[in-house]
Amino acid sequence: MNHPALLARLKRIPSKPQRVLSKDLALKLLASFDTSTAAGSRDLTIAALALDTGLRCSELCRLSLDDVDLIERHLQVIVKGGQWKMAIFSQQTAMYISAWLHFRVPKNTTALFISFHHKRHGQAFTREGLQGLVKSWGTRIGIKLSPHDFRRSFATLTTIFGAPSRVVQVAGRWENIDMVEHYTESIQADEIIPYLPVANLSKI
16 A cells, blocks of 8 residues: 555656856856966866866866877867766867966976966866866856856857757767757757748848
């Protein structure tokens, strides 16, 4: 006999909308860094690479200099699950990486991104260190921001800019297409405007 409590139907509460950088906010963030300084150049590079690749916080922290190819514009990193995976980045981001490498004085680490915090100066970022840094970027432009917001933003912005879901899945290193749908749930109906049939038919 079933217990009455097991027969009760509980109303499912919808999950809270997850933060995603809009096109305007992404541009505002990228423009907020002072690239005349080492810290500013590094931070712009981290933000751009996170937007282009959707790398997780821990993946950005463990990313090695030796695993980034500026000519082919791709990188390899150990991802969640312990496998090596590839990510692709844009020519603009490659330029940001190159500029950052001019500032990056060789230290006792192969990490691409190093901390300037006095306790960890010259060492690779910890997850907590990178999370705190990204939070400070958001505070500067008046929003809440975390490293994982960039992964959602990667999926959302590449979709808005016309990338097929299957391409986003492979590039974002998701095991199944359902995860792409989940990460792009914040897309609004007005994003269809550039793709509306009649406007595009008039260009033929």
